[in-house]
Amino acid sequence: MRTTLFALGTAVLVAAAAPVLADRPLPPITNDAVSKECGECHMAYQPQFLPRASWRKMMDTLPDHFGEDASLDPVTAGNIRRYLEDNAAHTKGNSWARKYTRARANGAPLLRISDTRHWRHEHDELPKEAWSDPRVRSKARCDACHIGAKAGDYEEDNVRVPGPNNTWINWDD
Amino acid sequence: MIRFTALPVLAVLSVLVVPAVAGANPGRDAILAELSAQAKDQASGFAGFDAGRGDVLFRHRHTGGKPATPACTSCHGPSPIQAGETRAGKVIDPLAVSRTPERYSDPEKVAKWFRRNCNSVLGRECTAREKGDFITFMTSQ
Numbered sequence: 001m002r003t004t005l006f007a008l009g010t011a012v013l014v015a016a017a018a019p020v021l022a023d024r025p026l027p028p029i030t031n032d033a034v035s036k037e038c039g040e041c042h043m044a045y046q047p048q049f050l051p052r053a054s055w056r057k058m059m060d061t062l063p064d065h066f067g068e069d070a071s072l073d074p075v076t077a078g079n080i081r082r083y084l085e086d087n088a089a090h091t092k093g094n095s096w097a098r099k100y101t102r103a104r105a106n107g108a109p110l111l112r113i114s115d116t117r118h119w120r121h122e123h124d125e126l127p128k129e130a131w132s133d134p135r136v137r138s139k140a141r142c143d144a145c146h147i148g149a150k151a152g153d154y155e156e157d158n159v160r161v162p163g164p165n166n167t168w169i170n171w172d173d
Numbered sequence: 174m175i176r177f178t179a180l181p182v183l184a185v186l187s188v189l190v191v192p193a194v195a196g197a198n199p200g201r202d203a204i205l206a207e208l209s210a211q212a213k214d215q216a217s218g219f220a221g222f223d224a225g226r227g228d229v230l231f232r233h234r235h236t237g238g239k240p241a242t243p244a245c246t247s248c249h250g251p252s253p254i255q256a257g258e259t260r261a262g263k264v265i266d267p268l269a270v271s272r273t274p275e276r277y278s279d280p281e282k283v284a285k286w287f288r289r290n291c292n293s294v295l296g297r298e299c300t301a302r303e304k305g306d307f308i309t310f311m312t313s314q
Contacts, residue, residue, distance in 0.1 A: 041261055042263055066261075068241065
Protein backbone atom coordinates (compact mmCIF):
# COMPACT_ATOMS: atom_id res chain seq x y z
CA MET A 1 0.00 0.00 0.00
CA ARG A 2 2.77 2.35 0.93
CA THR A 3 4.51 1.52 -2.33
CA THR A 4 1.33 2.18 -4.28
CA LEU A 5 0.76 5.48 -2.54
CA PHE A 6 4.36 6.46 -3.12
CA ALA A 7 4.09 5.55 -6.80
CA LEU A 8 0.84 7.48 -7.07
CA GLY A 9 2.36 10.46 -5.33
CA THR A 10 5.35 10.38 -7.65
CA ALA A 11 3.08 10.16 -10.69
CA VAL A 12 1.12 13.19 -9.51
CA LEU A 13 4.30 15.12 -8.87
CA VAL A 14 5.71 14.24 -12.28
CA ALA A 15 2.45 15.18 -13.98
CA ALA A 16 2.39 18.50 -12.16
CA ALA A 17 6.03 19.22 -12.92
CA ALA A 18 5.97 18.10 -16.55
CA PRO A 19 4.48 21.24 -18.12
CA VAL A 20 7.00 23.41 -16.30
CA LEU A 21 9.93 21.21 -17.30
CA ALA A 22 8.74 21.06 -20.90
CA ASP A 23 8.28 24.82 -20.91
CA ARG A 24 11.74 25.86 -19.81
CA PRO A 25 14.36 26.49 -20.81
CA LEU A 26 13.83 27.46 -24.43
CA PRO A 27 14.78 24.64 -26.76
CA PRO A 28 18.38 24.83 -27.98
CA ILE A 29 18.94 25.83 -31.61
CA THR A 30 19.18 22.62 -33.63
CA ASN A 31 19.91 24.08 -37.07
CA ASP A 32 23.66 24.17 -37.81
CA ALA A 33 23.38 26.98 -40.36
CA VAL A 34 21.52 29.16 -37.84
CA SER A 35 24.09 28.46 -35.12
CA LYS A 36 27.03 29.15 -37.44
CA GLU A 37 25.87 32.02 -39.65
CA CYS A 38 23.98 34.02 -37.00
CA GLY A 39 26.57 33.16 -34.37
CA GLU A 40 29.54 34.47 -36.34
CA CYS A 41 28.79 38.10 -35.44
CA HIS A 42 26.60 37.84 -32.35
CA MET A 43 25.02 35.29 -30.08
CA ALA A 44 22.60 33.18 -32.12
CA TYR A 45 19.32 34.33 -30.59
CA GLN A 46 16.59 31.77 -30.05
CA PRO A 47 13.95 32.36 -32.76
CA GLN A 48 11.18 32.32 -30.10
CA PHE A 49 12.16 35.90 -29.18
CA LEU A 50 10.61 37.42 -32.33
CA PRO A 51 7.43 36.66 -34.27
CA ARG A 52 7.38 35.34 -37.82
CA ALA A 53 6.84 38.75 -39.43
CA SER A 54 10.03 40.05 -37.79
CA TRP A 55 12.13 37.11 -39.01
CA ARG A 56 10.69 37.50 -42.50
CA LYS A 57 11.72 41.14 -42.59
CA MET A 58 15.12 40.24 -41.08
CA MET A 59 15.84 37.73 -43.83
CA ASP A 60 14.55 40.15 -46.51
CA THR A 61 16.98 42.86 -45.39
CA LEU A 62 20.26 40.99 -44.77
CA PRO A 63 22.31 43.22 -47.15
CA ASP A 64 21.64 46.03 -44.64
CA HIS A 65 21.51 44.14 -41.35
CA PHE A 66 21.68 46.74 -38.53
CA GLY A 67 24.01 48.80 -40.71
CA GLU A 68 26.15 45.99 -42.13
CA ASP A 69 26.03 43.67 -45.12
CA ALA A 70 25.19 40.22 -43.73
CA SER A 71 24.08 38.72 -47.05
CA LEU A 72 24.08 34.94 -47.50
CA ASP A 73 23.96 32.59 -50.46
CA PRO A 74 20.32 31.78 -51.37
CA VAL A 75 20.41 28.13 -50.25
CA THR A 76 21.77 28.93 -46.76
CA ALA A 77 19.42 31.91 -46.44
CA GLY A 78 16.40 29.73 -47.32
CA ASN A 79 17.40 27.09 -44.79
CA ILE A 80 17.81 29.70 -42.03
CA ARG A 81 14.60 31.51 -42.94
CA ARG A 82 12.57 28.28 -42.64
CA TYR A 83 13.99 27.46 -39.21
CA LEU A 84 13.45 30.96 -37.84
CA GLU A 85 9.87 31.12 -39.12
CA ASP A 86 9.02 27.59 -37.93
CA ASN A 87 10.27 28.36 -34.39
CA ALA A 88 9.21 32.01 -34.08
CA ALA A 89 7.34 33.46 -31.11
CA HIS A 90 3.81 32.16 -31.34
CA THR A 91 0.62 32.18 -29.31
CA LYS A 92 0.73 28.38 -29.30
CA GLY A 93 4.39 28.27 -28.30
CA ASN A 94 5.79 27.81 -24.82
CA SER A 95 5.39 30.46 -22.13
CA TRP A 96 8.49 32.34 -23.34
CA ALA A 97 7.56 32.28 -26.99
CA ARG A 98 4.04 33.58 -26.19
CA LYS A 99 5.41 36.73 -24.61
CA TYR A 100 7.17 37.90 -27.76
CA THR A 101 4.34 37.59 -30.26
CA ARG A 102 3.70 41.35 -30.30
CA ALA A 103 6.68 43.08 -31.84
CA ARG A 104 5.57 46.00 -33.96
CA ALA A 105 6.08 49.74 -33.95
CA ASN A 106 3.91 51.97 -36.15
CA GLY A 107 2.69 48.83 -37.88
CA ALA A 108 6.16 47.64 -38.90
CA PRO A 109 7.71 44.45 -37.50
CA LEU A 110 10.47 45.12 -34.95
CA LEU A 111 13.89 43.66 -35.67
CA ARG A 112 15.61 44.20 -32.32
CA ILE A 113 14.51 41.86 -29.53
CA SER A 114 15.53 44.64 -27.14
CA ASP A 115 12.91 46.93 -28.72
CA THR A 116 10.00 44.63 -27.89
CA ARG A 117 7.68 45.69 -25.12
CA HIS A 118 8.18 42.51 -23.12
CA TRP A 119 11.97 42.69 -23.28
CA ARG A 120 11.95 46.34 -22.15
CA HIS A 121 9.58 45.51 -19.31
CA GLU A 122 11.82 42.64 -18.15
CA HIS A 123 14.91 44.89 -18.14
CA ASP A 124 13.44 48.15 -16.80
CA GLU A 125 14.97 47.83 -13.34
CA LEU A 126 18.53 47.79 -14.64
CA PRO A 127 20.64 50.94 -14.20
CA LYS A 128 22.14 52.49 -17.36
CA GLU A 129 25.66 51.72 -16.11
CA ALA A 130 24.96 48.01 -16.43
CA TRP A 131 24.84 48.36 -20.23
CA SER A 132 27.95 50.50 -20.56
CA ASP A 133 29.98 48.23 -18.29
CA PRO A 134 32.98 46.91 -20.26
CA ARG A 135 31.92 43.36 -19.45
CA VAL A 136 28.50 43.91 -21.06
CA ARG A 137 28.98 46.67 -23.69
CA SER A 138 25.95 45.79 -25.80
CA LYS A 139 22.35 44.70 -25.40
CA ALA A 140 23.19 42.18 -28.11
CA ARG A 141 25.24 40.17 -25.61
CA CYS A 142 22.49 38.37 -23.69
CA ASP A 143 25.02 35.85 -22.41
CA ALA A 144 27.01 38.53 -20.57
CA CYS A 145 24.42 38.40 -17.76
CA HIS A 146 22.21 35.42 -18.65
CA ILE A 147 24.88 32.82 -18.10
CA GLY A 148 22.73 30.03 -19.57
CA ALA A 149 21.51 32.07 -22.56
CA LYS A 150 23.14 29.97 -25.25
CA ALA A 151 21.42 26.88 -23.84
CA GLY A 152 18.08 28.74 -23.73
CA ASP A 153 18.06 29.40 -19.96
CA TYR A 154 16.86 32.93 -19.18
CA GLU A 155 15.56 32.20 -15.67
CA GLU A 156 16.01 35.05 -13.19
CA ASP A 157 17.97 32.89 -10.78
CA ASN A 158 20.63 32.42 -13.45
CA VAL A 159 21.20 36.11 -14.04
CA ARG A 160 24.23 38.06 -12.87
CA VAL A 161 24.75 41.79 -13.31
CA PRO A 162 27.98 43.83 -13.19
CA GLY A 163 28.89 44.95 -9.70
CA PRO A 164 31.59 47.28 -8.36
CA ASN A 165 35.31 46.43 -8.59
CA ASN A 166 34.88 43.91 -11.38
CA THR A 167 32.51 41.73 -9.36
CA TRP A 168 29.26 40.17 -10.49
CA ILE A 169 26.09 40.28 -8.41
CA ASN A 170 23.44 37.58 -8.61
CA TRP A 171 20.29 39.29 -9.81
CA ASP A 172 17.99 37.45 -7.39
CA ASP A 173 20.08 38.38 -4.32
CA MET B 174 77.98 6.93 -32.82
CA ILE B 175 75.47 7.57 -35.58
CA ARG B 176 72.84 8.36 -32.98
CA PHE B 177 74.95 11.10 -31.42
CA THR B 178 75.71 12.81 -34.74
CA ALA B 179 72.14 12.50 -36.05
CA LEU B 180 70.63 14.51 -33.20
CA PRO B 181 72.19 17.89 -33.98
CA VAL B 182 71.50 17.37 -37.66
CA LEU B 183 67.83 16.75 -36.92
CA ALA B 184 67.69 19.81 -34.69
CA VAL B 185 69.12 21.99 -37.45
CA LEU B 186 66.72 20.48 -40.00
CA SER B 187 63.67 21.13 -37.83
CA VAL B 188 64.63 24.78 -37.40
CA LEU B 189 64.96 25.12 -41.17
CA VAL B 190 61.80 23.24 -42.04
CA VAL B 191 59.29 24.55 -39.47
CA PRO B 192 59.12 28.22 -40.57
CA ALA B 193 58.68 27.19 -44.22
CA VAL B 194 55.76 24.90 -43.30
CA ALA B 195 54.13 27.56 -41.13
CA GLY B 196 54.20 30.11 -43.99
CA ALA B 197 52.99 27.86 -46.77
CA ASN B 198 49.33 27.03 -47.17
CA PRO B 199 48.02 25.35 -50.34
CA GLY B 200 44.51 26.78 -49.90
CA ARG B 201 45.81 30.33 -49.53
CA ASP B 202 48.25 29.93 -52.39
CA ALA B 203 45.41 28.77 -54.66
CA ILE B 204 43.23 31.74 -53.63
CA LEU B 205 46.08 34.17 -54.34
CA ALA B 206 46.80 32.52 -57.72
CA GLU B 207 43.16 32.88 -58.72
CA LEU B 208 43.06 36.52 -57.57
CA SER B 209 46.28 37.19 -59.48
CA ALA B 210 44.75 35.81 -62.70
CA GLN B 211 41.66 37.98 -62.15
CA ALA B 212 43.79 41.05 -61.41
CA LYS B 213 45.64 40.60 -64.71
CA ASP B 214 42.31 40.44 -66.51
CA GLN B 215 41.04 43.54 -64.71
CA ALA B 216 44.14 45.71 -65.31
CA SER B 217 46.83 45.25 -67.98
CA GLY B 218 49.55 46.86 -65.87
CA PHE B 219 49.16 44.48 -62.91
CA ALA B 220 52.62 43.62 -61.54
CA GLY B 221 51.85 41.50 -58.48
CA PHE B 222 50.31 42.07 -55.06
CA ASP B 223 51.76 44.52 -52.59
CA ALA B 224 51.62 44.29 -48.79
CA GLY B 225 52.05 48.07 -48.44
CA ARG B 226 48.94 48.76 -50.52
CA GLY B 227 47.10 46.15 -48.42
CA ASP B 228 48.17 48.00 -45.27
CA VAL B 229 46.77 51.28 -46.63
CA LEU B 230 43.50 49.62 -47.66
CA PHE B 231 43.19 48.13 -44.18
CA ARG B 232 43.72 51.44 -42.34
CA HIS B 233 42.08 53.95 -44.68
CA ARG B 234 38.82 55.62 -43.65
CA HIS B 235 36.59 55.13 -46.68
CA THR B 236 33.55 57.25 -47.48
CA GLY B 237 31.41 55.14 -49.83
CA GLY B 238 30.20 52.48 -47.39
CA LYS B 239 27.80 52.26 -44.50
CA PRO B 240 28.16 54.96 -41.81
CA ALA B 241 28.83 52.56 -38.93
CA THR B 242 31.80 50.92 -40.65
CA PRO B 243 34.05 53.49 -42.37
CA ALA B 244 37.18 51.28 -42.10
CA CYS B 245 38.25 47.68 -41.72
CA THR B 246 39.59 48.77 -38.37
CA SER B 247 36.06 49.75 -37.22
CA CYS B 248 35.56 46.12 -36.20
CA HIS B 249 38.96 44.47 -36.63
CA GLY B 250 40.78 47.06 -34.52
CA PRO B 251 43.96 48.95 -35.44
CA SER B 252 46.35 46.00 -35.16
CA PRO B 253 46.12 42.88 -37.35
CA ILE B 254 47.89 40.85 -34.68
CA GLN B 255 45.24 41.65 -32.08
CA ALA B 256 41.63 40.50 -31.83
CA GLY B 257 38.80 42.76 -32.96
CA GLU B 258 35.17 42.92 -31.95
CA THR B 259 31.92 42.99 -33.92
CA ARG B 260 29.50 45.86 -33.30
CA ALA B 261 27.39 43.31 -31.43
CA GLY B 262 30.29 42.65 -29.05
CA LYS B 263 31.64 39.32 -30.31
CA VAL B 264 35.38 38.78 -30.45
CA ILE B 265 36.95 38.49 -33.93
CA ASP B 266 40.15 36.47 -34.19
CA PRO B 267 43.18 38.48 -35.38
CA LEU B 268 43.46 38.96 -39.16
CA ALA B 269 47.22 38.29 -39.22
CA VAL B 270 48.12 34.83 -40.47
CA SER B 271 50.81 34.60 -37.78
CA ARG B 272 48.06 34.71 -35.14
CA THR B 273 45.23 32.93 -36.97
CA PRO B 274 46.99 30.50 -39.35
CA GLU B 275 43.81 29.15 -40.98
CA ARG B 276 42.87 32.57 -42.36
CA TYR B 277 42.46 33.05 -46.15
CA SER B 278 42.57 29.32 -46.89
CA ASP B 279 38.85 28.58 -47.43
CA PRO B 280 37.69 30.11 -50.77
CA GLU B 281 34.01 30.24 -49.79
CA LYS B 282 34.73 31.98 -46.51
CA VAL B 283 37.08 34.45 -48.19
CA ALA B 284 34.50 35.22 -50.91
CA LYS B 285 31.71 35.65 -48.36
CA TRP B 286 33.57 38.09 -46.13
CA PHE B 287 35.08 40.20 -48.92
CA ARG B 288 31.59 40.43 -50.49
CA ARG B 289 30.02 41.58 -47.21
CA ASN B 290 32.78 43.73 -45.79
CA CYS B 291 33.83 45.53 -48.99
CA ASN B 292 30.15 46.50 -49.42
CA SER B 293 29.86 47.59 -45.76
CA VAL B 294 33.15 49.56 -45.70
CA LEU B 295 33.68 50.75 -49.29
CA GLY B 296 30.13 50.55 -50.63
CA ARG B 297 31.27 48.43 -53.58
CA GLU B 298 32.96 45.16 -54.47
CA CYS B 299 36.70 45.05 -53.95
CA THR B 300 38.86 44.49 -57.00
CA ALA B 301 40.92 41.31 -57.28
CA ARG B 302 44.05 43.44 -56.74
CA GLU B 303 42.66 44.90 -53.51
CA LYS B 304 41.78 41.45 -52.19
CA GLY B 305 45.21 40.08 -53.09
CA ASP B 306 46.97 43.08 -51.57
CA PHE B 307 44.96 42.65 -48.38
CA ILE B 308 45.74 38.93 -48.04
CA THR B 309 49.40 39.58 -48.90
CA PHE B 310 49.59 42.21 -46.15
CA MET B 311 47.91 39.96 -43.58
CA THR B 312 50.18 37.06 -44.52
CA SER B 313 53.19 39.30 -43.81
CA GLN B 314 51.91 40.24 -40.35
